[in-house]
Amino acid sequence: MFTLEERTLLLAHARSSVRTTVLKTGDRMPPHPGHPALETPAGAFTTLHDAGGRLRGCIGFVEARFRVWETVWRTAAEAALEDPRFDPVAPPELAGLSYEISILSALRRAAANEVRAGLHGVLLSRGGRRGLLLPQVATEHGWDTETFLDACCEKAGLARGSWRAEAKIEVFTAEVISE
Numbered sequence: 001m002f003t004l005e006e007r008t009l010l011l012a013h014a015r016s017s018v019r020t021t022v023l024k025t026g027d028r029m030p031p032h033p034g035h036p037a038l039e040t041p042a043g044a045f046t047t048l049h050d051a052g053g054r055l056r057g058c059i060g061f062v063e064a065r066f067r068v069w070e071t072v073w074r075t076a077a078e079a080a081l082e083d084p085r086f087d088p089v090a091p092p093e094l095a096g097l098s099y100e101i102s103i104l105s106a107l108r109r110a111a112a113n114e115v116r117a118g119l120h121g122v123l124l125s126r127g128g129r130r131g132l133l134l135p136q137v138a139t140e141h142g143w144d145t146e147t148f149l150d151a152c153c154e155k156a157g158l159a160r161g162s163w164r165a166e167a168k169i170e171v172f173t174a175e176v177i178s179e
Contacts, residue, residue: 002103006035007177013069014046014076014099021077022089038069043104043172045134046075048089051096057083062107062123062132062172072101102134102174110171112163117145120171124152124163131156135174 002010019025045060057079061071076099080089089097107123115122117138124131131152138148150160153167163169 001175002037002177006037009035009038010069010072010101010177011099011179014072014101017073017076018048018080018089018097019094021080022091022094039067041066042068042071044068044071044075045102046072046079047100047102048079049098049100050093056089056097057086059083060102062104068103098179100176100178102136102176105173107170107172110169112149112169115145115149115169115171117143117148119173121174122149122152123170124149124156124167126156126158126162126167129156129158131158136176
């Protein structure tokens with residue numbers, strides 16, 4: 001668990017990343033923000049919402065490839081410019097954006113009956129297809145576990161119910177940091 005100060009720093013870091021990336025100013029990756037807890041490698045997703053509260057971008061790394069502060073910097077920039085579902089964030093939008101950061105636990109293999117909607121995020125894969133949903137998605141939509149797993153299938157481009165046969169299910173938890 002991150003302290004309030006560390007959580008505040010990560011949100012400011014994400015905001016700075018998006019501003020720097022969208023406006024094309026400053027260093028691509030600033031120096032470390034100065035807290036040892038932020039040195040730990042972690043997977044993370046950064047989610048952007050527009051002034052109306054609608055999803056504006058969400059990108060992340062499941063694996064712990066970088067230190068958490070680097071992961072947040074990279075995912076925030078990519079959420080602003082690289083989410084294929086949306087046009088890149090434009091400078092006039094910056095003031096209206098809100099930020100949510102999900103710091104992920106390690107993945108672990110799970111059976112479908114072990115998945116708890118709202119507690120677990122899921123990475124579902126079958127063949128060459130993969131779908132991932134963060135834990136808070138189930139809560140936001142009021143989904144039960146079966147509906148959540150069906151939504152993971154759809155995100156992977158698979159038929160609903162594909163999780164019942166031959167799908168690999170991996171779960172994780174997330175510490176969610178939001179404004």
